[in-house]
Amino acid sequence: MVVLLAATTGGAPAAAEGEQPPPGQVEFPTHCLPPQEAGLPPADGPTTARISVDDPAPKVGDTVTVTYRIAATPALNPAASELPADAVTPTGRIVLAGAQSGEVTVVGVRRNDPVPAGATLPGVTMTGTFTVTAPGEITLAPGGYTLHTGHPVDLETVCTAAGPAPVSEHLTAAPLPTANLRALTLGTAYGKPGARVAVTGSGFAPGAAVTVAGRTGAAETVDRVAATADERGVVRAELPVTDKGTTGVVAYEGTAWSARGGSGPAAYTVIDAATVIDAATVIDPATVIDPATVIDAAPPAPGTRKVTAVVEPGALAMTQAGESVTLGAVPYGNGGPAAGRIGTVTVEDARGGPAGWSLVGRVTDFAGPGGVRIPGASLTWTPRCVAAAGSPSACRAGSAGTVGPEGAVLASTADGAPAGGTFTVDAGVELRVPPYTPPGAYTAVLTLTLS
Known part of the structure; x- marks a missing residue:
C-alpha cells in the first residue's frame, strides 16, 4: 500500500565541482512544462536528485519511509516577479522495481528561499512511505515531479523524466520467519x-x-x-x-x-495387561511365559482381594472465549495501531505422555471496502501463558512480534516427564494501519492450531 506522509527538510545543494557527490545522487534528463499562464517555453535539462530510506534491510510487512531530494532542476520561476520565501510546494513519485514493483507518492511542504524572476526553482525535499510486500532486492529510482507555486496565483510546473532514471537507492527485504504448521x-x-x-x-x-x-x-x-x-x-x-x-x-x-x-x-x-499366576499353579516346563507376565509369589490371604486402578490417558484440547476479535478504531489520515486482545484460550493436556505441545497462529490479509487490503504481516502480538496450579509442565509464551500469514508460535510446552496440565493463553494484538487508509471495516481470519 502506498500512503502519503508530509514531512520536509530543506533541499540539499548539488555537489560543488571537484567534490564527491553524496551517495546515491543521480542525474537524469528532464522535460519541465511550465503553466500556460506563464507564457514560457518548456525547460529541458538535467535533474540532480537522490533517494534515501530509513531502513535498508526491512522485513516483509514493514513500512519504509523514503525521502526524495532534488538538488537541481531545470524548471524556472513561472511568475513574472520574484517568488517570496516558502511559496513552492513539491509532489513527486519514486519508481520501485526488482522484488517489488510500483510507485511511491512523496510530498513536501512550502520551504524555500526567495526566487528571483526568471531564475530556476530551488531544490526541494519530499517524503512518503510504502509497505514491503515481497522479499528480495528492491530498487528505487526518481520519477517525475510537480512544483506548485502559490504567488501571485497558483501555478504548477510539471517535470517528467525523459526516459528511465538511474537507480538511486536499493534495499533488501527479508522474508517473515516461518512457523511449522504441521x-x-x-x-x-x-x-x-x-x-x-x-x-x-x-x-x-x-x-x-x-x-x-x-x-x-x-x-x-x-x-x-x-x-x-x-x-x-x-x-x-x-x-x-x-x-x-x-x-x-x-x-x-x-x-x-x-x-x-x-x-x-x-x-x-x-497398555499391556499383565497375567497374574498364583504361586500354587503348576506350570508346565514347556509353557512359554511372556516376559510381561507377573508371577505373584505371595497370593492374597483368604478373605482378601487385590484392588487395581488404571489411569487412562486423555486428550490434548483447547477452548477459546468469544467468537471474534474487535480492534480499536484508528482515525483517518493519522493511521497508527489498532489494538485489542485475541481472547482467553484454555489448553488442557491430559494425555499423560512425555510430549509437549505447540499453539500456532496465522492471519490472512485484512480486506476492506473497495478491495483495499492491509497485509496480515501488519498484525503483531505479545503472547502470555500461565500454567494452572499443579500442572506438571511449564508454559512458555511465544515471542512478541509479527503474526502474518506464515504464522507464529503463541505458546508451547517442552517435551519431558512428567508432562501435562491446564494452561491459560492470551495475547495483546496491534494492527499497524497506514495513514490515509480508506475508512471502513477491515476483516481478517486468525487461525489457531494446537499440536
Whole structure:
C-alpha cells in the first residue's frame, strides 16, 4: 500500500565541482512544462536528485519511509516577479522495481528561499512511505515531479523524466520467519501391543512422502509406516504399534524428524495387561511365559482381594472465549495501531505422555471496502501463558512480534516427564494501519492450531 506522509527538510545543494557527490545522487534528463499562464517555453535539462530510506534491510510487512531530494532542476520561476520565501510546494513519485514493483507518492511542504524572476526553482525535499510486500532486492529510482507555486496565483510546473532514471537507492527485504504448521492427531491415545492407530496429519507439502513412526524419548522405535500427503497437505495412515516402548507418534517429510519440519510427538501409551499366576499353579516346563507376565509369589490371604486402578490417558484440547476479535478504531489520515486482545484460550493436556505441545497462529490479509487490503504481516502480538496450579509442565509464551500469514508460535510446552496440565493463553494484538487508509471495516481470519 502506498500512503502519503508530509514531512520536509530543506533541499540539499548539488555537489560543488571537484567534490564527491553524496551517495546515491543521480542525474537524469528532464522535460519541465511550465503553466500556460506563464507564457514560457518548456525547460529541458538535467535533474540532480537522490533517494534515501530509513531502513535498508526491512522485513516483509514493514513500512519504509523514503525521502526524495532534488538538488537541481531545470524548471524556472513561472511568475513574472520574484517568488517570496516558502511559496513552492513539491509532489513527486519514486519508481520501485526488482522484488517489488510500483510507485511511491512523496510530498513536501512550502520551504524555500526567495526566487528571483526568471531564475530556476530551488531544490526541494519530499517524503512518503510504502509497505514491503515481497522479499528480495528492491530498487528505487526518481520519477517525475510537480512544483506548485502559490504567488501571485497558483501555478504548477510539471517535470517528467525523459526516459528511465538511474537507480538511486536499493534495499533488501527479508522474508517473515516461518512457523511449522504441521499438526498430528491420533484416533486413540492408548492401546494393546499390535493395535493399529489411526493417524491424521495436516500442514504437509501437497504430494509429499511422509514417514509416520513411533517414538520413545528422542529416539524412534521400530513402528513405522509410509504415507503420502494429499493435494491439501493432509496425511492419513494406520500405524501398527508393536514396540512396547513406544510413547509417542511423529510424522515428517524427508529422512528424519525435526521440530521445524515434522509434526508431533502425539502421546501414545501401550497398555499391556499383565497375567497374574498364583504361586500354587503348576506350570508346565514347556509353557512359554511372556516376559510381561507377573508371577505373584505371595497370593492374597483368604478373605482378601487385590484392588487395581488404571489411569487412562486423555486428550490434548483447547477452548477459546468469544467468537471474534474487535480492534480499536484508528482515525483517518493519522493511521497508527489498532489494538485489542485475541481472547482467553484454555489448553488442557491430559494425555499423560512425555510430549509437549505447540499453539500456532496465522492471519490472512485484512480486506476492506473497495478491495483495499492491509497485509496480515501488519498484525503483531505479545503472547502470555500461565500454567494452572499443579500442572506438571511449564508454559512458555511465544515471542512478541509479527503474526502474518506464515504464522507464529503463541505458546508451547517442552517435551519431558512428567508432562501435562491446564494452561491459560492470551495475547495483546496491534494492527499497524497506514495513514490515509480508506475508512471502513477491515476483516481478517486468525487461525489457531494446537499440536
